[in-house]
Amino acid sequence: MADLTVDVAGLRLENPFILASGVWGETGETLARALRAGAGAVVTKSIGPEPRAGYANPTVVEVPGGLINAMGLPNPGIDAYAEEVEAALKPGKPVIGSIFGADAGEFTTLARRMEKLGVNALELNLSCPHAKGYGAQLGQDPDVTKRITAAVKAAVGIPVLVKLTPNVASIPAIGKAAEEGGADAVCAINTLKGMAIDLDLFRPVLSHGTGGYSGPGVKPVGLACVWELFEAVKIPIIGMGGISTGGDAAEYMLAGASALQVGTAVYKKRDRTFRDLCRELDRFLSARRYRSPRALIGKAHGGPA
C-alpha cells in the first residue's frame, strides 16, 4: 500500500484528489458528502458578492468525451454561503473557497469574507469561460491576473490558488503572472470553450450558446498545459481536466501536477469516484514499487527514474 498523502500550497491532503469547483458545491452538505466519500479536499462553487441565478436551462449537455456546461456562475452570494461552508467543514478535511469578482477590489473583499468563514485556502476563479466581465475575461490578461493575485495575497493569510483558463495563446505566461503576484499554486485547466448545436432546431443547445467543455476529451489539452506550466513556474501545480482513472492521475503527476482535481467524472461514478481513484492510483504505484505519488511529480520531464 502506497501512502497517498500529498502536501500542496501549505495544505496536507490525505490523497491528491480534490473535488473541483462547480460540481456538488452549491450546498455544504453535498461537499461534506464528497469528503466522506473519500475526496482529499473540496473546492466550493465559485461565490460572488451577490446572489446570482446563472443562465436559463439548458445549462449542461453531454457530448462525446464529456460535458459542455454554461451554468453562468449561479451562487447564493457570500452572505448566504456562510452556513454552507460551515457544513462542508464538518468532516474535518480541507475546504477551498472559490471566489469570483469583477476586479481586484471585489476579489479582496470576498477573499477576506471567505477566510473568516474558516476555509483552508482560496481558489481565484480567473478562468470561467462563459461569464461576461468575470473569470477568463480577467484571467486571459497576465497583468490583470498578477494584480488580482497580489491584491488577494496582501489581504489574507491563507494559501491562494489561481485557477487558469486554457483558452489563451500561452498558459505559461498567465501562470508566471500568478506566480509573480504571489500565488501559492496554480490550478489548470478550467474548461475549454465549446458548444453543441441541435440539428433539428438549428440552434445551440445551451441557452448561453457557448459553454465550457470538460471530461475525458479535454485530458490531452490539460496535460499539455500542466506540462508547459511545470517548465515555467516554481510554485506547485494542481492538475485537472478529464481525470477519471488512476492512470489519468499518474499522467498528470508525471507531467508536473502535485495534486489533482476531479469534476466531470463525478457524474458517472458519484460516491465511488474518489475511492476508486485512490485504489487505482495505489495499484499503479504499488505495481511500480513507489511508496508515494510524490515520486511521480514532474518525472516525465526527464529526471532520474
Added chain:
Amino acid sequence: MTGRVHHRPRIVAICEKVRETPLVTTLRWKDSTKAKPGQYVMVWVPGVDEIPMSLCDTGDLKGIAVHAKGEATAALVKLRKGDRMGIRGPYGHGFRHKMGKCLIVAGGTGIACLAPLVEKLARRWPRPSVVIGAKTKSELLFVERMRRSGAEVLVTTDDGSAGRKGFATDAAYELLNRNRYAAVYSCGPEKMMRITASLAQCQSAPVQLSLERYMKCGIGICDSCAMGGLHICIEGPVLDSRRVVGLPDFGVFRRDACGRKEKI
C-alpha cells in the same frame, strides 16, 4: 471521439394537447423510451428554459401535465399540436411496486406522477385506494381517469365544492384506520406528504414520496436540487419517507436558482 451520448435533448413533436382543468394542460408525444411511473423528463422549450416534469403517461405515448405557474410552464401550455420541444431522460428513481393493497395520496397536481402507477396497480387485486385532494372542484385533476382505472377513488376539496370537505390527509387517516396497506405512495405539498408519512407509520407500511426541487442539470452534478446532501434529480424524485422525514429541508425550505433557501 465517439460514444453514446444520453444527456442531450431529443426533439419531439406534440401530438396531443388536452386542457384538463383551467390550470392544467396535458401534452403528449410519441416516445418509445422505457419509463417507469414516478420518473421525470427534462423538457426543453427552445429559447425559454428546460425544466423537470414528471411523466403522467409512461407508455409509448409519453405525457406531462403542465400547471402554468412560471415562465417555462406558461410557454409550454402555449405550444400547439405539432410544435416541437426537447426531451432528456426519463431520469431518476420511480415508484417501487409492492404486492398487496396500496394507498395513494395525491394533493393538487401531485396526482400527475401517480396516475400511471395507479393504472398499473389497478390491474390486479386488491384494488388500490386513491385519495385526490384539491383546493376546489375546478382544480381536481385526473379524477375520471383514476375512476376508469378501476381504483377506489376518494375526492376531497378544501372548500367542499366536490367530494368531501377537508384535506386529502383527513381521508387518508380514515382509510388507514379502516384498511391494512402494503405500501403508501404520495405526491403533493410537502406538509401533506409529511402528515401522510406519519399517519402511515403506525401501520409500518413503507411510504414512497415524490419530491420536487429546483433542477438544472438533471444528472447529479450541479447540486441545485440538493436536499440534505441528496440529489433529488437522480436519487429521487421518489424516495422512501424514512430517508426524507429526518432532513431539515423537508417541508420547511427549498432552494431557488441561486441556491438560496426559501421557505415553503
